[in-house]
Amino acid sequence: MNALTQYIELYNGHKALLEGNSARLLNDCREGALRVLEGMELPAKGSENYETTDLQAMLAPDYGVNIARVPIDVNPAATFHCGVPSLSTALFLMVNDLYAESDSTREELPEGVWAGSLRRFAGEHPDVAARYYGKIADINNPVVALDTLLAQDGIAIWVRKGYRIEKPLQIVNILQNGAPLMAVRRLLIVVEDDAEVKILSCDHTQNPDVDFLALQTIEMHVGANATLDFYDLEESTERTSRLSALYLSQEGGSNVMIDGITLYNGKTRNEFHTVFRGADARLHLYGMGIEDRRRRLDNYSRIEHAVGHCNTDELFKYVVDDEAVGAFAGLILVQPGADGTEAYQSNRNIVGTDTARMFSKPQLEIYDDDVKCSHGTATGQLDEMQVFYMRTRGIPEATAKLLLKQAFMADVIDGVRLPGLKERLHMLVERRFAGEGGGCSNCRSACADREEEKES
Amino acid sequence: MLKVKNLHAQINGKEILKGIDLEVRPGEVHAIMGPNGSGKSTLSMVLAGNPAYEVTGGSAEFYGKDLLAMPPEIRSHEGVFLGFQYPVEIPGVSMVNFMRAAVNAKREYFGEPAMSATDFLKLMREKRAIVELDNKLASRSVNEGFSGGEKKRNEIFQMAVLEPKLSILDETDSGLDIDALRIVAEGVNKLKSDRNATIVITHYQRLLDYIKPDFVHILYKGRIVMTGGPELALELEERGYDWIKQQVDSEDK
Numbered sequence: 001m002n003a004l005t006q007y008i009e010l011y012n013g014h015k016a017l018l019e020g021n022s023a024r025l026l027n028d029c030r031e032g033a034l035r036v037l038e039g040m041e042l043p044a045k046g047s048e049n050y051e052t053t054d055l056q057a058m059l060a061p062d063y064g065v066n067i068a069r070v071p072i073d074v075n076p077a078a079t080f081h082c083g084v085p086s087l088s089t090a091l092f093l094m095v096n097d098l099y100a101e102s103d104s105t106r107e108e109l110p111e112g113v114w115a116g117s118l119r120r121f122a123g124e125h126p127d128v129a130a131r132y133y134g135k136i137a138d139i140n141n142p143v144v145a146l147d148t149l150l151a152q153d154g155i156a157i158w159v160r161k162g163y164r165i166e167k168p169l170q171i172v173n174i175l176q177n178g179a180p181l182m183a184v185r186r187l188l189i190v191v192e193d194d195a196e197v198k199i200l201s202c203d204h205t206q207n208p209d210v211d212f213l214a215l216q217t218i219e220m221h222v223g224a225n226a227t228l229d230f231y232d233l234e235e236s237t238e239r240t241s242r243l244s245a246l247y248l249s250q251e252g253g254s255n256v257m258i259d260g261i262t263l264y265n266g267k268t269r270n271e272f273h274t275v276f277r278g279a280d281a282r283l284h285l286y287g288m289g290i291e292d293r294r295r296r297l298d299n300y301s302r303i304e305h306a307v308g309h310c311n312t313d314e315l316f317k318y319v320v321d322d323e324a325v326g327a328f329a330g331l332i333l334v335q336p337g338a339d340g341t342e343a344y345q346s347n348r349n350i351v352g353t354d355t356a357r358m359f360s361k362p363q364l365e366i367y368d369d370d371v372k373c374s375h376g377t378a379t380g381q382l383d384e385m386q387v388f389y390m391r392t393r394g395i396p397e398a399t400a401k402l403l404l405k406q407a408f409m410a411d412v413i414d415g416v417r418l419p420g421l422k423e424r425l426h427m428l429v430e431r432r433f434a435g436e437g438g439g440c441s442n443c444r445s446a447c448a449d450r451e452e453e454k455e456s
Numbered sequence: 457m458l459k460v461k462n463l464h465a466q467i468n469g470k471e472i473l474k475g476i477d478l479e480v481r482p483g484e485v486h487a488i489m490g491p492n493g494s495g496k497s498t499l500s501m502v503l504a505g506n507p508a509y510e511v512t513g514g515s516a517e518f519y520g521k522d523l524l525a526m527p528p529e530i531r532s533h534e535g536v537f538l539g540f541q542y543p544v545e546i547p548g549v550s551m552v553n554f555m556r557a558a559v560n561a562k563r564e565y566f567g568e569p570a571m572s573a574t575d576f577l578k579l580m581r582e583k584r585a586i587v588e589l590d591n592k593l594a595s596r597s598v599n600e601g602f603s604g605g606e607k608k609r610n611e612i613f614q615m616a617v618l619e620p621k622l623s624i625l626d627e628t629d630s631g632l633d634i635d636a637l638r639i640v641a642e643g644v645n646k647l648k649s650d651r652n653a654t655i656v657i658t659h660y661q662r663l664l665d666y667i668k669p670d671f672v673h674i675l676y677k678g679r680i681v682m683t684g685g686p687e688l689a690l691e692l693e694e695r696g697y698d699w700i701k702q703q704v705d706s707e708d709k
Contacts, residue, residue: 383544384507384508385544386544386546388506388507388508388528388544389540389543389544389546390546390554390557390558391505391527391528391529391532392504392505392528392529392531392532392537392538392540393532393554393555393558393614393618394529394532394533394558394561394562394565394618395529395554395557395558395561396529396561397527397529399557399561403546403549403553403554403557404546404548404549406548406549407546407547407548407549407597408548410548411548
């Protein structure tokens with residue numbers, strides 16, 4: 001049976017309830033999504049760009065969906081404490097797919113930025129929302145179609161023309177429930193011309209023994225000469241599945257950094273679809289995956305140079321251990337007439353055991369003559385001579401390997417343009433490789449430790 | 457201190473060491489010389505515990521303990537140091553983190569608490585002076601972008617920090633100009649005492665003008681075929697290795 005059937009039935013059976021708890025703009029897009037899904041065969045595992053992801057299997061379980069918007073009994077401020085030290089952020093919380101009001105209200109936000117519930121945004125600023133919602137993402141993508149069919153809320157961030165927001169915005173997505181649950185959320189990020197904003201989005205799962213599926217679609221519009229940093233950090237559990245589809249449209253002269261960081265996860269597929277619409281724009285697309293046990297991480301990227309004189313710098317790195325599986329498939333597409341394109345793609349991986357697997361597919365498709373492009377991939381083991389050298393200095397083998405794995409990730413972390421986050425990531429990655437726990441409780445203690453260190 | 461008896465070792469199935477006998481006592485400096493491919497570097501790798509080499513026979517005792525049974529990091533804690541012919545570059549690992557990990561691993565082995573940041577920086581400063589190592593290198597990745605001379609000085613700096621009982625210096629003179637050679641040799645001499653010992657592996661007699669050996673051993677075809685005093689090195693400089701090769705090869709027949 002097609003795994004999509006249950007979601008179509010769910011929608012048809014509870015349409016009124018679902019729509020009653022959402023916004024008109026979101027509702028208006030559902031029928032289109034339904035038509036796509038009704039005729040859709042999910043891509044089979046092993047098919048083009050789905051070498052390691054089995055969408056059918058990820059969507060098949062009977063997850064609960066909170067269509068009635070039953071409030072979750074959780075005090076976000078009490079359970080969540082994972083601030084980045086030395087980084088003051090305005091915090092926006094999603095508990096499962098419910099927007100949770102927090103201490104960070106709109107009133108505290110700097111002038112020129114609107115951030116909060118997408119549902120409310122669609123009501124308060126229908127023109128802006130309608131201009132971008134459902135317009136950037138491709139409805140024929142199964143993740144986007146399913147998200148469009150079922151999403152009732154999410155987060156919207158709108159930075160008006162010319163406003164440069166210093167204070168980073170942080171989105172925290174918490175999964176918390178006693179029974180298997182699917183969270184369907186949507187992100188809409190609009191950075192108008194000459195505006196600037198930095199966003200950190202963190203995924204956390206509170207219950208390690210419960211199955212979760214997080215479905216998200218992100219649409220981003222970055223206007224002319226605007227700047228956007230978007231860091232998407234996953235720290236979930238082995239029983240969490242995540243399907244994320246990010247769509248970015250970049251106008252001329254814009255500068256975007258997207259960084260997908262997977263520290264802890266279960267089964268994850270992240271897609272990054274980006275397109276340049278105007279000249280002299282830059283994109284840094286970075287990604288990092290630390291996979292062990294039986295975790296799976298699949299990153300797919302499609303970067304389209306539709307116009308000339310734009311610059312892409314893409315770097316994905318993985319460390320895969322135990323029986324984990326990593327996959328990277330990246331396409332840089334240079335369209336006819338995109339003269340002066342510069343695009344570089346690199347994927348480098350360390351496979352630590354005989355049973356771990358890494359799949360890598362770097363791709364360039366170039367339909368223009370006047371370009372500078374390169375791509376490359378390398379997968380290997382830690383350098384034995386480096387390990388031995390360190391051991392002769394008394395550094396135990398495990399520590400030596402730890403230091404080398406950290407060093408391997410250093411350039412991805414150093415690409416981070418939020419100074420507080422960069423330091424914190426170095427520490428998180430160090431702890432990750434040292435096998436020192438994960439999840440929010442450890443994260444909280446880590447923050448406390450650091451604050452003590454700073455004081456002393 | 458070190459007693460090596462009839463040591464055999466191979467790499468990738470090829471036997472390189474074919475019965476090494478060597479005894480080193482505290483306060484001594486031993487020079488091991490020999491033509492290319494005689495097994496000099498293999499001997500240093502085997503004594504330091506490189507897992508790529510397989511010991512197929514014989515024994516090596518270090519202060520009565522079975523050296524060959526110890527992993528490389530324990531050999532280091534117990535006091536064996538190898539100065540590499542080709543110091544390894546480790547991009548992304550800073551010299552400071554590298555040395556802190558090394559110092560604290562040794563302290564942990566002996567049940568001592570980790571060194572405080574202040575004491576550690578003081579130690580680094582003090583030991584850097586011995587080989588005139590530039591402070592700037594401390595913030596760089598291990599050996600990355602170091603010149604040949606800096607790499608070798610960095611080896612002696614690490615030796616100074618770890619204070620080994622036995623230092624094995626593998627071709628420390630290779631790739632050094634005369635000034636760098638003098639600095640490295642002076643560093644070694646400053647660290648010398650009647651409680652530690654040095655094995656200097658070298659191609660040329662030149663280094664031995666600076667580091668005076670008590671014994672000179674000639675390694676050929678995986679065995680020590682001749683042992684003498686400093687005068688043997690001078691004789692080699694004059695006559696080359698051919699007369700030794702001929703002598704050994706004729707005995708083998």
